[in-house]
Amino acid sequence: MTDPILAIETSCDETAAAVVAGRTIVSNVVASQAELHAPYGGVVPEVAARHHLGTVNGVVDAALDGAGLTLGDVRAVAVTARPGLIGALLIGVATAKAIAYAARKPLVMVDHLHGHIAASWLDPVALDPPFVSLVASGGHTRLDLVRDLRTPELLGQTIDDAAGEAIDKGARLLGLPYPGGPALERLASTGSRTAHEFPVGLRGAGVRDFSYAGVKTALLYVVRERGDDPLPEGERADLAASYQEAVVRPLADRLIAAAVDAGVPAVSLGGGVAANGRLRELVAEGAAAAGLRLAVPDRSLCTDNAAMIGAAAQFTDEIPWPEYLAEDAVATAPPGGIAA
Ligand code: KG4
Ligand code: ZN
Numbered sequence: 001m002t003d004p005i006l007a008i009e010t011s012c013d014e015t016a017a018a019v020v021a022g023r024t025i026v027s028n029v030v031a032s033q034a035e036l037h038a039p040y041g042g043v044v045p046e047v048a049a050r051h052h053l054g055t056v057n058g059v060v061d062a063a064l065d066g067a068g069l070t071l072g073d074v075r076a077v078a079v080t081a082r083p084g085l086i087g088a089l090l091i092g093v094a095t096a097k098a099i100a101y102a103a104r105k106p107l108v109m110v111d112h113l114h115g116h117i118a119a120s121w122l123d124p125v126a127l128d129p130p131f132v133s134l135v136a137s138g139g140h141t142r143l144d145l146v147r148d149l150r151t152p153e154l155l156g157q158t159i160d161d162a163a164g165e166a167i168d169k170g171a172r173l174l175g176l177p178y179p180g181g182p183a184l185e186r187l188a189s190t191g192s193r194t195a196h197e198f199p200v201g202l203r204g205a206g207v208r209d210f211s212y213a214g215v216k217t218a219l220l221y222v223v224r225e226r227g228d229d230p231l232p233e234g235e236r237a238d239l240a241a242s243y244q245e246a247v248v249r250p251l252a253d254r255l256i257a258a259a260v261d262a263g264v265p266a267v268s269l270g271g272g273v274a275a276n277g278r279l280r281e282l283v284a285e286g287a288a289a290a291g292l293r294l295a296v297p298d299r300s301l302c303t304d305n306a307a308m309i310g311a312a313a314q315f316t317d318e319i320p321w322p323e324y325l326a327e328d329a330v331a332t333a334p335p336g337g338i339a340a
Contacts, residue, residue, distance in 0.1 A: 001026060003075040004067065006099070007310035008060060010092030011084025011112045012139065013043045014303070015055040017063035019074070020310030023123040027066030028300070028307045031055050034179065041178045042168070043138075049087030056095050063306070071103045078313030081109035082330035084139075089329035097324060106318040109327055110309045114338040117144055117152050118311035119302065120268040120295045127268055127295040132259040136251055136279075137271030137304075138164035138179070141210050143255060144337070145262050149315040154337040155258050156208025160201075163247055164273045166212035170243045173223050174236055185276055188244045191237030193278075196222065198246035208254055215246045244278055252282035259292055266293035274302040 001021045009016040013033040019026040033051050037043045064070060079096035080089065093109075100107040116135040120127040133144045133152065141163045144152035161169070164181060171180020176187065198218050201211025222239065223231070231239070251273070259267045267287055273279060274296060287294040301308060319327065 004069060004073060005076050005078050005108070005310045005313050006060070006063065006071070006074045007078040007110075007306040007313060008056070008092045008096050009080045009112070009115070009304060009306040009309045010052045010056060010088050011080045012088060012304055013037055013048050014305070015052050015059050016304060016306035017056075017060045018306035018310050019063055019067035019069060020122070020307055022314075023121065023126055025122055025307045027063045028305060029059050029062045029066060030300070030305050031059050038178055041172065043085070045085045045087055048085055049091055052088055052091040056091055060095070060099070071099060074103075074105060076100070076106040076108055076313065076318055077103075078108040078110050078309055080112045080115065080309050081327070082111055083333040084112055084331065086329060086331040089331070093327070093329040097327065101322055101325065104321045106320050107324040107327070108313040108316050108318050109324070110312045110316055111333075111338045112309075113140060113142065113333065114152065114312040114316065115308035116140070116270040117146060117268075117338075118149055118315060119270050119297045119308035121149060122297065122301065122307060122311050125295050125297050127266060127293075130262070130264040131266040131268055131295070132255060132262060132264055133268045133270065134251060134255040135270040136163040136273035138162060138168060140271065141251070143208055143258050145258070145264070152338050156210065156254065158210040158212065161212040161216065163210065163212065163251060164271065166216055166247050167244070167273065169216050170219050170247070173219055174240055181272060181276065184240050184244060185278070187237050188241040188278070191234070191239070191241030193241045193245040195238035196242035198242055200246055200250050205257070208258055210250055210254070212247065215243065219243050244276070248273070248276055248279040249282060251279060252286055255283060256286035256290055256292070260290050266295055268295040270297065270302050272303045275299050
């Protein structure tokens with residue numbers, strides 16, 4: 001195995017560690033906290049951070065064991081340093097710094113979105129630039145032009161809610177449990193996509209940004225108008241299908257339009273919303289019509305994981321031992337794109 005990297009990800013509610021060597025995922029361990037946060041209808045930052053603290057060492061050990069390696073065998077330690085929940089990020093960064101320092105290894109501070117974008121570079125998808133990437137998750141919705149994996153160029157992003165957040169909030173309005181994506185998709189499968197005309201945010205041919213405040217409010221009004229009457233199942237299914245369409249169609253349309261505009265031969269999907277069957281269908285249709293390759297990593301690489309952080313680490317400058325002890329986690333995304 002050439003140059004294995006140990007990668008750690010704790011930016012939200014998954015405690016994850018992986019060993020990646022080039023494009024090969026040697027081990028990939030994810031401990032999800034989703035059930036812990038479900039009763040609250042969303043991720044509780046303090047709960048997430050405390051849980052990472054109790055879990056991260058075991059997850060790192062499992063990733064090394066799974067790869068049949070010890071810390072001494074890895075070339076560098078990589079960690080998600082931004083953006084994310086600050087308490088959650090700090091657990092990963094402090095752990096990675098301690099491990100790297102003790103083993104006299106370099107440290108790589110990775111941007112979480114860079115990770116999502118680089119996931120499709122890993123085997124077996126093995127996508128090479130140039131391509132346009134869509135990352136749509138509970139926290140992020142963005143399009144990047146990737147001419148070089150070191151410096152993805154931000155083309156557009158949400159100006160309010162993330163697509164996954166809009167889906168989760170819509171699902172909640174329809175009485176579905178958190179996280180709402182899979183439940184909403186299931187309900188939508190028996191409904192009509194055209195039963196309700198929900199507004200699509202920021203229309204226009206050249207638009208690459210997204211807005212979900214309007215569609216969310218529109219659904220709220222429809223549900224509120226019904227007062228206390230429980231909605232009949234068929235009507236709920238129609239609302240779910242029409243709402244889902246209003247959230248995912250602009251993602252697909254703008255991804256394909258951006259790729260055609262940039263003249264690149266491929267598009268990639270990432271983030272938890274990439275699991276959505278209707279989004280995949282629309283993107284596949286659009287890509288086929290435009291003659292684009294569509295790269296979608298396995299679902300386990302679309303949702304938060306550390307293998308993608310190990311991938312992005314290979315396109316991020318390393319900090320040599322021991323110069324990283326003062327490095328810090330950052331909650332916010334840098335304006336304009338990835339901080340490499
Ligand atoms: O990437 P992810 O696992 O976590 C982060 O937000 O970072 O994404 C989770 C989001 C949630 O909003 C969830 O509802 C959404 O992805 N999601 C889906 C589906 N599965 C998960 N949205 C639509 N359809 C799905 N099948
Ligand atoms: Zn993510």
